[in-house]
Amino acid sequence: MPKSITRTYSRYTREACSLLSGLIRAARKEHKLTAQEVADRAGISRGLLQxxxxxxxxxxxxxxxxxxxxxxxxxxxxxxxxxxxxxxxxEDKLALLPKSVRKKTKVVHDEF
Incomplete structure (x- = not known):
């Protein structure tokens, strides 16, 4: 069995996720929706919603x-x-930018 990868997230990422999750929970309760109702509408399990x-x-x-x-x-x-x-x-901006980004390689001077 492969080892699970432990990721580290920045504080900003954790706080943004915390904010969004709190907004979702508050909105669900304000609309008087049960967790199971929202899960059913989203096509997910109640555990995933939690x-x-x-x-x-x-x-x-x-x-x-x-x-x-x-x-x-x-x-x-x-x-x-x-x-x-x-x-x-x-999309217009991305069309003007290169498809991929590569680091420039150093030029080797092998003239002795």
């Missing part, structure tokens, strides 16, 4: 975003049309 609400950093980001949308947590401070505009701008 891990999301506790701020477990190993939960899949797509599932966390989906749960946030289901309970009404706004992920970005823009409406859908503005979000699409930002996506297009980012």
């Amino acid at each position: 891990r999301i609400e506790k701020g477990d950093l190993k939960c899949e980001i797509g599932v966390v975003f989906e749960v946030a949308i289901i309970v009404g947590v706004k992920l970005f401070d823009t409406d859908e049309s503005t979000l699409r505009k930002h996506i297009r701008q980012t």
Whole structure:
């Protein structure tokens, strides 16, 4: 059995995850939704929802975003049309940048 990898996360990452998980839990309770109702709507187990609400950093980001949308947590401070505009701008920017980034190799001077 392979060893599990222990990851370290920055404090900012941990705090951001804690904030999002707290917002998800608060929104679920404000909308008077049970954990099982939200889990069923998201197509996940109740245990995974509990891990999301506790701020477990190993939960899949797509599932966390989906749960946030289901309970009404706004992920970005823009409406859908503005979000699409930002996506297009980012895609345009990425099209101008190189496909991959490589470190420059040192030139060897072997003239003796």
